[in-house]
Amino acid sequence: MVKVVLSENFSSLADGCGELELKVDNYAGVVAELVARWPKLEPVLTRSSVAIDGLIYQDAMYEPLKSDSEVFFMPRIEGG
Amino acid sequence: MAEATEYKQIGTSPVRPDGIDKVTGRAQFGADMILPNMIHGKVLRSPHAHAKIKSVDLSGALAMPGVFAAISGADFPGGALEGEASGEGGGSLTDIAKNVIARNKVLYHGHAVAAVAASTPRLAQEALKAIKVEYEKLPPVLDVVAAMADASPLVDENNFTNLPEKPENPSNIANVGRLERGNLDEGFAAADIVIEREFKCPMAHQGYIEPHACVANIDETGRGTVWCSTQGHFEFRSATAKMLNKNIADLKFVATEIGGGFGGKTVVYLEPLATMLSEKTGRPVKMAMSREEVFRATGPASGTVAKVKVGLANDGTITAAKSWIAFEAGAFAGAPYMPGAMTIYAPYKLENFLVETFDVLVNKPKVAAYRAPGAPQAMHAFECALDEAAQILDMDPIDLRLHNAAEEGTKASYGPKFPVIGFKQCLEAAKNHPNYSAPIPEGAGRGVAVGFWFNVGMQSSAEVHINDNGTVMVVEGSPDIGGSRASMCLMAAETLGVEYADVRAQVGDTESTGFCNVTGGSRTTFATGMAVTQACEDVIADCKRRAAMTWGLDEDQVEWEDGQAIPGPGVNADVKPLSLAELAGKAAKTGGPIQGRASLNAQGAGASFSVNFADIRVDRETGKVDVLSYTAVQDAGKAIHPAYVEGQMQGGAAQGLGWALNEEYIFDDEGILQNAGFLDYRIPVASDLPMIDTHIVEVANPSHPFGVRGVGETPIVAPLAVTTNAVSRSLQQRICELPLSPPRLLAEIDG
Structure with a gap:
């Protein structure tokens, strides 16, 4: 099962859920499942960065996931 | 990642291709x-x-x-x-x-x-x-803390704090950030010492010339x-x-x-x-x-008020940390409140922490990004608190940080586990640096602090055209702020196996090349460099196809080595290698001009850490500060052009020293900026600073073909706290408010 972690700024839109496990095989599946459960997350997730097994993606979409992957949503980072 | 570590072009420091135009005044800037x-x-x-x-x-x-x-x-x-x-x-x-x-x-x-x-x-x-x-x-709203009160006049009566449920009343607080882990009560109960301080950083401008x-x-x-x-x-x-x-x-x-831009x-x-x-x-x-x-x-960086409480055990272990930081957004929402929250504890293994940050409207110019936006102010507060803790525990400040340092596999305070990072290597390089073992000059204090930035990837495009004599034209869309054209030429030369002198780079306009995000976030050498490398690989694939056609071989029987096509191992072909120039000269007969291109959204940017230390003396009679020596250590992943990496480290140190020592926006009670010019807003000049000594650490980022992490943001993060810590040690009293200008230091000394 893929472990999905929602930090405070995301979990506040997901009834306080900070961590869950999903049976999905790519990133798009994670987003679809989260939005189905908590529609308010959709605009935030589309603007967020995500760390998949520690590797930060600014714009993930169909990245494959392993059965023990960790997906961590985090605010988008750019810089100066 | 490429296994080869013996590069022919990468790691050299040729003169930048735009250098002569710039020093002769021929270069065309915005107003020219x-x-x-x-x-x-x-x-x-x-x-x-x-x-x-x-x-x-x-x-x-x-x-x-x-x-x-x-x-x-x-x-x-x-x-x-x-x-x-x-x-x-x-x-x-x-x-x-x-x-x-x-x-x-x-x-x-x-x-x-x-x-x-x-x-x-x-x-x-x-x-x-x-x-x-x-x-x-x-009535103008000028004080960030007062602006957060319910009774404050509103900058924007339509601004409601961005919360899951819309608040009933408008507020000057636009956004709130919060990260937490563990149990603070248990963490502070386990502490042998607790430091609690309030720090202030002023609104400061990027200061581009x-x-x-x-x-x-x-x-x-x-x-x-x-x-x-x-x-x-x-x-x-x-x-x-x-x-x-x-x-x-x-x-x-x-x-x-x-x-200059620096985010602005x-x-x-x-x-x-x-x-x-x-x-x-x-x-x-x-x-x-x-x-x-x-x-x-135009955009300054946020002024901040930060409250920090940190507990440590006698062995130096950080047992708990709690922080609250208000960021001035200026007139519109958009202060770097989340990067502040995400960076403040990033270098450390922490079990128990809380950080709350706020994006607060005030009647001041709207802030814009400034190198590692949010990190210098946030990390200033925590790094100063740690320095005080090191003094109380009588620990070397680098040892204290080594004891708590994040490493590969550590769950970062902002969430994910770190992949391979070079923080400990930076700490060890700093500790082993001859400047660190040199005696501290009489009356001076030695300040130590660390810096961190995530670095980013984002979208980049590049095209590589091969002229008929084999020279190479790189076209990409990232404005060259820090010498990126030279870095692109080096990466193209290395990939193609040609000399740096045979490669030119041009920043294309919006009709001449594919989309590129801004030059920012330390992304250009990483992401646009990746696009250039892939475009060169596209050229190589085409050249191998043309060589195979010429020799009557299959494409997979041809290899590319040292800038020429050769038959692969075991291929029985009595042919002479074909160089890029030879292939380009016959391009008309093998399919037309040779070019490669790549467009990508680069993922996997590697975090960069720094360790800085300085010896600084304060004249107790005048408040004048003398920076006697300054040393910057940073993990670049791989320094494509080492002299430019050093330049980024030195420039960031100089800007950070300026922010720490003298730079501040001074407003009167009506919100009128009183020092809108370089005479009254004092950025450091050459005579203010010593040579900034640098040491580049190279812990390769596995997501980049040459291991690049990006270097532009991190150098400005540590200097604020380095300066405050050195001044505090010189004066033997903790200073918590920037800038450390003579009037403020005299007030502290007399106070």
Whole structure:
């Protein structure tokens, strides 16, 4: 099962859920499942960065996931 | 990642290709463009920090001979705009549009209210005086902490704190960030010592030497070209088009040479005004800010108030940390409150922590990104608290950090597990540096602090064209701020197996190359470099195909080595290797010109850490601060052009020292900036600083073909706390408020 972690700024839109496990095989599946459960997350997730097994993606979409992957949503980072 | 570590081109430091043009004055910066029939635009700016605009009468200006057009906020399409400006501190495009020109309220002193275009700059300036604006003054909101109170006057009565459930009442707090882990009570109960302090960092400007400038030339069909000083011409085109309700295909944006940006040139100010004035007049319009306008109306970095409480065990283990940081956003939401929250504890293994950060509106200029936005202020607070703890525990400050240092596999305070990082290597390199074992000069203090930035990837494009003599032309879309053209040439030369001298690089305009995000976030060498490398690999694949055709072999029987096609191992072919020049010379017979291209959204940027230390002495009679030595250590992943990496480290140290020692926005009670010029806003000059010694650590980022991490942001993070810690140790009393200017230090000494 893929472990999905929602930090405070995301979990506040997901009834306080900070961590869950999903049976999905790519990133798009994670987003679809989260939005189905908590529609308010959709605009935030589309603007967020995500760390998949520690590797930060600014714009993930169909990245494959392993059965023990960790997906961590985090605010988008750019810089100066 | 490429296994080879013995590079022929990468790791050398050739002279930058734009160097001669820049030192001879030949380079064309934003204000250097001159076109036939060109006229000049100027901006009328608010004399108040907070006021309603009751009316704007442009007729007086329009009646003046030589004045071609005058515009105000009413000329711009209203309503919400989709999208955001790039960079932390960018904010929504809807707000950026209101920052470009005020609509019904002015929100800071210097806020643009109207603009004119006239035959000369002087006439345009005179015409501004003929514009009549009727204001209704409102109380300015100037103190970030007071602004957070329920009873505070509101900067924007339509601003509601961005929470899952919309609050009942509006507020000056635009956004709230929060990260926590573990149990604070248990963590502080396990502590042997607890440090609790409040720190302040002032609002400070990026201090780029070249003011904002552009020339717009729009024809009667609404199409045209804008030349501008920018960190990202593609995103400037997009923002300008949206604000003017134009098709982006009708606008070409050209990035001129740029005299510094540091994040401050990631958002538009003049370009939509010049475009509209040009379209109205049918003439090219040049607009260039004065230094005063740059200070009053373009993005500074947030001022902050930070409260930090940290507990440590006697062995130096950090048992708990709690922080609260208010960031000044200026007049519109968009302070780097989340990066502040995400960076403050990032270098450390922490089990119990909480950080809350706030994006707070005040009647000051809207902040913009400044190298590692949010990190210098946040990490200043925590790094100073740790230094005090090291003194109390009688521990070497590097040892204290080594004891708590994050490493590969550590769950970062901002969430994910770190992949391979070089923080411990930086700490060890600093500790082993000869400057660290040198005795501390009498009366001086030695300050130590660390820095961190995530670095980013994002979208980049590149094309590589091979000339018929085998020389190489790289075209990419990242404005060159820190020498990136040289780095692109080095990566192209290394990949193709040719000499650096045979490669040229050009920053293409928005019609000449594919989309590139802004030069920011330390992403250009990482992401655009990745695009250049892939475009070169595209060329190599084509060359191998052409060589195979020439030799009558299959493509997979040909390899590329040292800039030439050769038969692969075991291939029985009596042929002479074909060099890039030979293949290019016969390109017409093998399919036409040789070129490669790549467009990508680079993922997997590698975090960069730094360790800085300095010896600083304070004259107790005058408050004068002397920086006696400064050493910067940083993990670059791989230094493509080591001299430019060192330049980034030295530049960041100099800017951070300036922010720490003297730089601050000084407002009066009415919100009028009192020091809008380099005479009164003192950035460091050469005589203020010692040689900044550098040491580059190279812990390769596995996501980049050459291991690049990116180096531009991290260098400014540590110097604020390094300076405060050194000054505090020199004075033997903790100082918590920047800048450490002589008047403030004298007050601390006397206080």
